[in-house]
Amino acid sequence: MGERTTLTASDGFTLNAYRAVPEGKVRGGVVVIQEVWGLNTWIRSVVDRYAQHGFLAIAPAMFDRIEFGYESDNYGPEQFVVIGELMKRFNPQTALLDVKAAVDAAAEAGKVGITGYCFGGAISWRAAHHGLGLSAASGYYGGGVPNYIDLAPTIPLEMHFGDQDTGIPLEQIEALKARHPDVPIYTYAAGHGFCNSERQVTFDVDACTKASARTLEFFRKHVG
Numbered sequence: 001m002g003e004r005t006t007l008t009a010s011d012g013f014t015l016n017a018y019r020a021v022p023e024g025k026v027r028g029g030v031v032v033i034q035e036v037w038g039l040n041t042w043i044r045s046v047v048d049r050y051a052q053h054g055f056l057a058i059a060p061a062m063f064d065r066i067e068f069g070y071e072s073d074n075y076g077p078e079q080f081v082v083i084g085e086l087m088k089r090f091n092p093q094t095a096l097l098d099v100k101a102a103v104d105a106a107a108e109a110g111k112v113g114i115t116g117y118c119f120g121g122a123i124s125w126r127a128a129h130h131g132l133g134l135s136a137a138s139g140y141y142g143g144g145v146p147n148y149i150d151l152a153p154t155i156p157l158e159m160h161f162g163d164q165d166t167g168i169p170l171e172q173i174e175a176l177k178a179r180h181p182d183v184p185i186y187t188y189a190a191g192h193g194f195c196n197s198e199r200q201v202t203f204d205v206d207a208c209t210k211a212s213a214r215t216l217e218f219f220r221k222h223v224g
Contacts, residue, residue: 016061020051028224029106033116038071056109136222
């Protein structure tokens, strides 16, 4: 359904993206922020799924400033070595420029929501703090909670976590709830990465179905 495209950020940097346009009436736009594997098979399928639900969906390639064209379907331990090196050079400030470029592109459909998974879940929270022209954010198992717990969202925001996620301790999730009592923060009987159907070792269909339904309802309320 979707197609490869490019975006240009406000500083002139051109990055890769994946875009899907719905058939029929368009509800609004959705920006999808990748996991640490780039615009791989699963993230492209997420973009396609949002288009099937009536949203113009765009996923920017968030690591293009570090390694242009990076993406991988390798979920093995050796790939985490590559990812670790990429993350050492990741700049969250320029990353927001790339998110903003995607938001602006999606805005041709009207209001825009943002969602993201793992790395993208944390980016979704940061984007909700900065606004960036967004109308709603729904993030999934964003790690490094202490790094963004003090960032207050300026738009409607919800988050989804697995209560068996060994990388995001439950006490961090509870601290996030306590710090932001007005933000719906849902937990599911699942581990990290429970929505990635390409990773059978972590995929939990029940948790993902419930969380995805909540995100769609949230976007229909705040985006269109």
